[in-house]
Amino acid sequence: MIELRTPAEIEQMRAAGEFVASTLTALKERAAVGVNLLELDAFAHELIRERGAESCYIDYAPSFGRGPFGNVLCTSVNDAVLHGRPHDYRLRDGDLLSLDFAASVDGWVSDSAVSLVVGRADEADLELIAVTERALEAAIAVARAGNKVGDISHAISTVATEAGLSVNTEFGGHGVGRTMHGDPHIPNAGRPGRGYGLRPGLVIAIEPWFMHGTDQLVMDPDGWTLRSKDGSRTAHSEHTVAITEGDPIVLTLRAG
Template sequence: MTTGDLNRIADKNIRRHGAVPTFIGYQGFPAAICASVNEEIVHGIPGKRVLKEGDIIKMDVGATIDGFIGDAAISVAVGEASIVAQQLMAATEASLYAGIAAAQPGNRIGDIGAAVQGFAEPRGYGVVRRFVGHGVGRFLHEDPQVPNYGEAGKGQLLRPGMCICIEPMLNLGTPEAIILEDDWTVVTADGELSAHFEHTLAITENGPKILTVHD
């Protein structure tokens, strides 16, 4: 299967549920999903790349329905990935949930970043700083920015009614990222593997409510 095949499946299913793919045409992006393989961190353009045994692929998907946007990402193995790759994906997903747990009303944006960073860096992973989470609603990227690093107690206050995306991107090596010549695909500076997970959540009086989780 190619990353382009995955894009066609995603496009069809988003529309089948009465939504439209948010990413198509966003700042010129040509596809319904971002499909980033191995050393590609994020914003990979789906195409002819064939998936192989042991690859890890990051799929970032946006859907708009009734004028509102949901944004989520997942990393999965193609066949049987290496133990190192599996551990990277597990740590990235766990860091996402650490960030979500910190997204309590009355906390601040810095608490989210500090939670993600505090989970990932002691385990030896590089936390990508060039790309961050964001507010979301009627537009894909709204204020505030939601970094995956920071200082607890700093930044904008989290209030009930806010809707944000938390999306840690962890690298096996350096956190540095490079944008390729297509002006979209972002890769690790040292060629090491990267993983990416994301959820959209609402801040409620009772804490964070994940809006893009399986029932």
């Protein structure tokens, strides 16, 4: 069921968005060569406790995963792109790391993701990250009342196609509110002018993610981590966005 929020409720959601944004900023600063993925997860857990927030991941057990997830942070490295389960791995020079984090504050959820390179960066990795960020910006620009979900999807796929990338539509954006995943589903490719009409009060997570050499996924034995089928690098960017009578509000906008 698609739920619309009042302007007052969207204001209440800002606290969750700010917390998720600040946590990802702190995690980016902490990620470095030699840091263990489990250390990043523990740090995120500590921030959740300090804020009095609740994790959206730790007890999450959807049909597509081998749940419950058991951690508070998704850490996807190199060819891993989604749902990367933290494990005993120390980051190495040049690793491409995607961090996906969702939390609830005062009963309202926000969800966001960011990709970065640890240590010395390969230009191809930086460009892949930049493509996901450009796709996210293009999608947010059309996330306006009167447009359709297909306009968001088409904006994302257009950026990907221009960069020579193919798009997987198995996982994409989604509604956000009292829970992390709700309707509508927002695939990363679609036809403009099609799908659910965007209305003021709709709050959605928009999340372009791309793989450098394929559009096919494979799952790790952990039952969660999804990787590119050909082992190519991957990147993921995501924001929680509120549709209004005017400009969209990016609830998870990070400082800087």
